[in-house]
Structure formats: structure tokens, C-alpha cells
Amino acid sequence: MAARIDHLVTSGTFSLDGGTWDVENNVWIVGDDLEAVVIDAAHDAAAIAEALGGRRLTAIVCTHAHDDHIDAAPDLAARTGAPVLLHPDDLPLWKQTHPERLPDGELADGQELTVAGTVLRVLHTPGHCRGAVSLHAPALGTVFTGDTLFAGGPGATGRSFSDFPTIIDSIRDRLLTLPADTVVRTGHGESTTIGTEAPHLEEWIARGH
Structure with a gap:
């Protein structure tokens, strides 16, 4: 059976640099009827475990370590025995x-x-934070971008561990080089495609300066 993509939206908060905001996060589950991986265990381990429906969880993949993307990861790992995977450049954020x-x-x-x-x-698509990653699934025609690329532009770079020129480099060199029909599944909000976003790169650069 071919892999499929299941989508769950969970609600909670995001806190960094002394501020806290209410957020809704996309949780992506990739797999078949037997096994799956979770991309970004956000807010609600019980809801994510229920969405897995008894499938064997092989990994909990973190696109980055902002608290709204990892807050439920240890709980989900304890429930399932799955390992939590993170780029090491984001360990300082994780430890917060x-x-x-x-x-x-x-x-x-x-x-x-x-x-x-x-x-x-x-x-590796740093900029939103140092250890941000995206996950490209060519066979599914999709890329999971976390908070690096959204419908309408780059992720935020106004907080600790972030950098605007770096996120632009990541998007230009690592994401916009993917096929135009690649579906971009984001950490928050609606999906888009590489072809939809690519023509606006210069606008984002101008806006960022």
C-alpha cells in the first residue's frame, strides 16, 4: 500500500523572547496502514496518537525546535516508543x-x-531558526517546510536564532529549485505550491529590507 499523508490541526501557544501567542499548528502524518512518521508533534500527544490509529510510529521528526512544534514530542515518544529526531543546530532552542x-x-x-x-x-533550511529542516517526499510530490516557507512568503525572522538573509538563501537554493508542482505543506495555515511561491522571491527580498 502506498504512503498517504494525514493532516491534523492542534491548538496551543508559542512562547519565545518573553512573549506568548495563541497558535494553531499543522501536524503531518506520513505512512500507510501499518507504519508512519509524525512531522511536528504539536500541543496534543493524545490527539496525535489517536490519529495514528494503532500504526507503528517509526519517528517523530521536528522541522525545528520552537516550543509549539515540539511541546508534545516527549509525551508522544513515551506513548509510542518512537525516537524524536532534530537537527543539532536547534538544540539550544529545544533545551528551553x-x-x-x-x-x-x-x-x-x-x-x-x-x-x-x-x-x-x-x-537543512535554516533562517527561521538555525536547525530548521524541510522534508522532501518526491514520490508524494510534496515538501514539508515547517515554518521556513508559507503560502505568501518566508517564515518569521524577527526573534532569537533567526536571520532573514539566511531564510531567503534556504528558500531560493533548497526549496524553489524543487519541481513547480511540488505541494508545500507548512507548519501553520494553508498549503501552497513551489510554482505559486517562486515568482515572488524578489518581492520578499525587497519587503525584508
């Missing part, structure tokens, strides 16, 4: 939320994770 519990494994640029016979290729 989970100082007593480190991730179980590291993500690296070019690494390939396989679930239900489908490859998820890790792309």
Missing part, C-alpha cells in the same frame, strides 16, 4: 522547552528517512 529530555537522534542535510516505502529527504 525540554531541559531534562534530549532528542533521541539527529537530522542531517541529505539524510533519507523511509516510511511505508516512501523516502523523506532532509533539507
Whole structure:
């Protein structure tokens, strides 16, 4: 059976640099009827576990370590036995939320994770934070971008560990080079496509300055 993508929206808060905001997060589940990976265990481990429906969870992949994307990861790992995977450049952010519990494994640029016979290729896409990654699934025609690229532009870069020129480089060199019909599944809000976003790169650069 081919892998499919299931989508869950969870609600909670995002806190950084002394501020807290209400947010809704996209949780993506990639797999078949037997096994799956979760991309960004946000806010509600019980709801995510219910959406898995008894499938074997092979990994909890963190696109980055802002608290709204990782707050439920340890709980989900405890429920399922799945390892939590994070790019090591985001360990300082991770430790702000989970100082007593480190991730179980590291993500690296070019690494390939396989679930239900489908490859998820890790792309290091820093800028929103230092260890941000995207996950490209060519066979599914999609890329999971976390908070690096949204419908309408780049993720925010106004807080600690972020940098606007770096996120522009990541989007231009790592994401906009993907096929135009690639569906962009984001950390918040609606999906888009590479072809929809690519023509606006220069506008974002001008807006950022």
C-alpha cells in the first residue's frame, strides 16, 4: 500500500523572547496502514496518537525546535516508543522547552528517512531558526517546510536564532529549485505550491529590507 499523508490541526501557544501567542499548528502524518512518521508533534500527544490509529510510529521528526512544534514530542515518544529526531543546530532552542529530555537522534542535510516505502529527504533550511529542516517526499510530490516557507512568503525572522538573509538563501537554493508542482505543506495555515511561491522571491527580498 502506498504512503498517504494525514493532516491534523492542534491548538496551543508559542512562547519565545518573553512573549506568548495563541497558535494553531499543522501536524503531518506520513505512512500507510501499518507504519508512519509524525512531522511536528504539536500541543496534543493524545490527539496525535489517536490519529495514528494503532500504526507503528517509526519517528517523530521536528522541522525545528520552537516550543509549539515540539511541546508534545516527549509525551508522544513515551506513548509510542518512537525516537524524536532534530537537527543539532536547534538544540539550544529545544533545551528551553525540554531541559531534562534530549532528542533521541539527529537530522542531517541529505539524510533519507523511509516510511511505508516512501523516502523523506532532509533539507537543512535554516533562517527561521538555525536547525530548521524541510522534508522532501518526491514520490508524494510534496515538501514539508515547517515554518521556513508559507503560502505568501518566508517564515518569521524577527526573534532569537533567526536571520532573514539566511531564510531567503534556504528558500531560493533548497526549496524553489524543487519541481513547480511540488505541494508545500507548512507548519501553520494553508498549503501552497513551489510554482505559486517562486515568482515572488524578489518581492520578499525587497519587503525584508
